[in-house]
Amino acid sequence: MAVDLNTRTETPRSTGRTRRRGGLLPEGSTYVAIGIALVGVGLTLGPILYLILGGFRTQGDLAANPTGLPDPFMWQNYWDILSKPMFWRQLLNSTLVAVATTAGVVLFGTMAAYPLARYSFKAREFIFVIFTTGLMFPLTVAVLPLYLLLRDMGISGLWGLVIPQIAFGLPVTIIILRPFLAALPKELEEASFMDGISRIGFFWRMLLPLARPAMVTVGVLAFIGSWNAYLLPLLLLTGDPSGMTLPLGVTTFQGQHSAATTMIMAYTSLAMLPALVFFLLMERRIVDGLTGAVKG
């Protein structure tokens, strides 16, 4: 590596498109970086590709020839799943729950973060601390009593997922949004109030549009959390598979077709794809959200 460094410093790259100035900075070998990148990509994508390809296999082919390409290459598994309503119902359920959760978290979270960031009143810090303690209460700790509470309140089905998920998503949302809202210049308010806009009007007309980037970030985090949720559906959505969300649907399907591995592979691949595409498109937002949450 050291040898490579020397040649690099002596021959400054002239591409000009690089962020780094000249070739001043020893960067380690590009080959090492590409090598590590290839290993990382292979270890990540390998199992996923194996799963997707497995969906195109026959059961016999999977046993006889697991490493090669599917032979015969058949669409039957995927077609069987896609031509029946079950998968689509579960996809719809997951989407509805995730959208409703995201909307609730973002709406209620922004509403709560607004006074906590921009009003001055006595109990403000106290209320904020109450919300932040929520980070100490993971769903796992609360899930058994929560199940009973929902049962006693008569909240069942998908609403039984949405409402607690909103509640559990609020702390992170408020913690991310509050400093963001507080950082907006206070001249905005002064100018708006001089123009006769009320605080509520200011919230709707000024704050919401300005807070959009931060709201998208917390929204994406809430959406992922909801889409992947397993523990709460496991307790609440028992019985009819057509009322389940995708993660639970996948485990149920796996239990019912335990002999048909390639069918399970196809079902799992299909359940993975929409989310994977969405998340990869939103990668920037997710990373911003996570690093934002980490750095406060």
Add this chain to the structure above:
Amino acid sequence: MTALEASGRSTVPAVDAQASAAGPRPVTPATDHPRRDTVRKWAEIALFVGPALVLFLTFVVYPVVSAARFSLYKWNGVSQFSDAEFIGFENYARALFGGTDPATQEAFVTAYSEPFWQALSHNFAIIFLSMAVQLPIALLVALTLNRKFRGRAFTRVVIFAPYVLSEVIAGIMWLIIFDPNGIATEFMQSIGLDSPAGGWLEDPTWGFWTVFFIITWKYVGLAIILFLAGLSGVSEDLQEAAAIDGASWWQIQWRINIPLIGPTIRIWAFLSIIGSIQLFDMVWVLNRGGTAGQYSTIASYMMEIGFFRADWGYGSAIAVIMFILSFVIALAYMATILRRDNAHPRKAR
């Protein structure tokens, strides 16, 4: 995710908020009725904060408090709670020390405390191994990828993908791969190595390591992405100055980059520790923590015994122990390791 802000960092935004909301000139809508203004202000605050607060208190705080109450009772979750028998700290005693069955006078150790300590030891092993294995891997990958090369953006996205995949899907995928007759066994045979006789997950010793491998696959991407984000904030001037002084690539990483992303590393470690204590979804999908609990965690043990064996009082006691554990560890970590970062919060940015 950011429990540290709960106490440690909450002062930072608070100062910002103070400055903007209660600055030198009070910022309020112009009216001539100060008294009516106060009522109006509180009504607005209630309107904005109310829904979130009600949801939060009802569906987060109340269940947690209930768990603490249930943990003092012997209750199956089906009968009326008012009929449940109050047994004080008996549930805790069973988990921690065993205790004896009042009917048969037989020790409860095998039924209660052994699986509890087994599960807890797995949580701590995962915490330790995350620091010993995942941290070096993630640092190495992040430091090498922190440079321009063709395909960098693609690599970042792909390496991050497992983290956003649901635990269920990743779990079932690995179940199929680690099937005793699956491709992992095939692969080991093809390179002339033995695979575990009892099966990758079923084997008493291999099971845990297989699960740790899967956990690493799933979560190491987060560390890499966080470290890369931290590295992008390290000033190039410093690195260039060091390079001019003749520092090698390794010296720059070791003396400049790694210390400067120290805050990010410490926060990742914090998230990792808390996540390891509460680990549930993945181990549950992988055959409920193992056929003999060979990779159970306290969360999976809690669900197994509390919900599926209908011992709600005992399950709640496990939940409370888990909460106290993460709370104490979080506080200790914040008071010791994160304290110096919080003293200079701007440096972390």
